[in-house]
Amino acid sequence: MITIHASAVCHVRDGYTGRAMEPSSLLCALDGAPVRPLGKPGGYLVLLDLSHGDHRLSLRCHGYQEEWVDFRVGSGTRELEITMKPGAGYPFRGEITRLDLTVTRDGAPDAHRQLWLAAPAQFELKVAQTKAEAGADQFRLYCKGPEAAVPAGPYLIADGADSEIVLLRGLEGETATLAAPLRKGHSRSRPLLPAQHYRADAGGRLSAVFQTACTVEVFAEEGGLLASLTLSPGENAQTLPL
16 A cells, blocks of 8 residues: 655745635745645645655745745644745736835844734734633634635734734634644734745845735744834835844
């Protein structure tokens, strides 16, 4: 009997629209070598029978910045969320809000700094119970808008020094289910904002595009909530000193 193991399942979305990417439009490389994962409807790529240990999956597509994700393979199946950010040739329709952010440390570019950027969506999500306790993987969530419009994926719980990134698996009947337990407790009305992962280049620069003017929360796994950046319609060039 031949046994096939799904080592990693990747959900790939357009970072501007939130829509699932067509697997056939993506050029993939695993650990530097071309690879063709199994494509599934809804923007899913499945990597089969990988060796245990560390791997890097790189993705390219016309009109998008190159994206990659580092992950470790063990006996289970890794679930990865990947967003492709607009790049040269992206077919924008209508006006956009762009953030060109330069990250510095001690006055010099902070090369390859990894950050999360989170901004409000058309739907509004807030903690709906007195307190969502640390260690819980389910809690009540208030949704202003249809639950069906809330996608699974990474969210920032904006809660000052206790802010954290969580991976929302789903929302059903006001119950949010997470992929991993909360690391910290969060009181009622703390907002959840859709978040995307970015890497600055060698010059400490990154580019992000939003559909409307907004306030962007900047979060780092090392350092927590770093800044709130108010963006105007059109081009926004800002510097974030750390």
